[in-house]
Amino acid sequence: MSESTGPAGPPQSTHPIMGPDDVARALRRMAHEIVERHRGSNNLVVVGVQRGGAPLAAYLAAQLSDILEAPLEHVDLDVSFFRDDIGSAPLKDAAPTTLSRDLRGRVVILVDDVLFTGRTVRAALNALLSFGRPDAVDLAVLVDRGHRELPLRADYVGKNLPTSREERVRAGLDGVWIERAS
Amino acid sequence: MRTIRGGHLLTLEGVDRVQVVDVLDTAESFVEVHHRTIRKVPALTGRVVASLFFEESTRTRLSFETAAKRLSADVISLAVAASSVKKGESLRDTISTIEALGLDAVVLRHRSSGASEQVARFVPHVHVINAGDGQHQHPTQGLLDAFTVRQVLAERRGTTGRESGAELFDGLRVLIVGDVLHSRVARSDIAVYRALGANVRVVGPGTLVPRELTEWGVEVSYDLDESLEWAQVIGLLRLQSERGSGEFVPSLGEFATHYGLTSARLTTLDPRTLVMHPGPMNRGVEIDNAVADSAHSLVTRQVANGVPVRMAVLYLTVAGGDGR
DSSP states (O other): OTTOOOSOSOOSSSSOSBOHHHHHHHHHHHHHHHHHHTTTOOOEEEEEETTTHHHHHHHHHHHHHHHHTSOOOEEEEOOGGGOTTBTTBOOOOOOOOOOOSOOTTOEEEEEEEEESSSHHHHHHHHHHHBTBOOSEEEEEEEEEOOOOSSSOOOSEEEEEOOOOTTOEEEEETTEEEEEOOO | OOOOTTSOBOOOTTOOHHHHHHHHHHHHHHHHHHTSSSOOOOTTTTOEEEEEESSOOSHHHHHHHHHHHHTTOEEEEEEGGGSGGGGTOOHHHHHHHHHTTTOSEEEEEESSTTHHHHHHHHSTTSEEEEEEETTTBOHHHHHHHHHHHHHHHHHHHTSOHHHHTTGGGTTOEEEEESOOTTOHHHHHHHHHHHHTTOEEEEESOTTTSOGGGGGGTOEEESOHHHHHHHOSEEEEOOOOGGGTGGGGSSOHHHHHHHHSBOHHHHTTSOTTOEEEOOSOOOBTTTBOHHHHTSTTBOHHHHHHHHHHHHHHHHHHHHHOSOOO
């Protein structure tokens, strides 16, 4: 999230690290891993971190409901008001949060596009807790690019992608690219 | 005004559409926060907001203080009646005293027009939010009125305010009724509705709605009944006897007969017409009980929306800088 630029804008690098088919396959594999870990559980809710995680969460929820043969709820969560860089970086425009119910007793699959420093995930965890106390929270990311600044890890990873700090990673349903900082 | 991000909110005069929509969209996110199990966000943790009301107010002060607390800011509240202001301390000295405590923002209500501009000059690095200055401006009221109108019109269309941007205001016919001359709410409402693209008309007795008001870019009318037919949104104003508006009308009864939204006039309204009032209402003067409690009335929504809109203003001004 922190280093992805979202779905808009053409990628700068010429060839994608992953194409749309690779992304779809990775998300399907992650859906199977989620089902394996939470076999028999009927209290899953997929929460996409705005903005990059939202379309991935929608796709992942659709895959999960295919596998489970049951509808599965997916909602979006904006974490702007929980960030730790408020006042020290320009504000990000808040995106809609469609999560509105209490999460008590639910198992949350938190979905984001890129796991980098971990600060967005930290904000998301705090934001989630203002919806009550879920039974568990798992983290699913399309790309783990390393360089963590907080003790966090993902439970389901689409692709581990070694990067330098200066690079930018763009990840979405349309593919994954590394962009050199200009 | 320049963008309120990282700055002050002193007036809505000269505000543009993008700036207003920025506040309205942010406020919409704070409405979502209101529906959570825990209705508080850590956005302004460790920041200090001083609430200085040199003029009495119930809803605005409570609304601002609630907003600041929901953002996790610390609130210093000055009860003027018990403060050194009563001993003749000047505004400047009061502000410097409070500033020495380490402040991030001042929310100021004052009976003198221009007081908040003055405070912003005294303490330029503190974010100043005008909570009503004399007959000049009441920017957060204007913003919450626009927010409420957008919310209701968007709901009717089955969409959200954020998705609709400012589109629902294009050509919207907004009528402001009553004591426009003394009203800071009217000035802020006119500025915000015009910025959003609405057509604004004011109506009231000639003494309270002088012809020169056309300079504000509004139509002026003295015929309430014709104007009620024209209007899609009606913003009633309080007859402000404490600012001497009583001297401008022959009697409250006569004002009510000619310019009050009476229960008789209620029956002539289109069912979709929205009626707003910033409160406190003089029931039986500018608004009848039957109107205030009718389905047209957005008064309760206006009050409820005060908190998220003021959260947006505090958030954008205090945290909206680039981290200098």
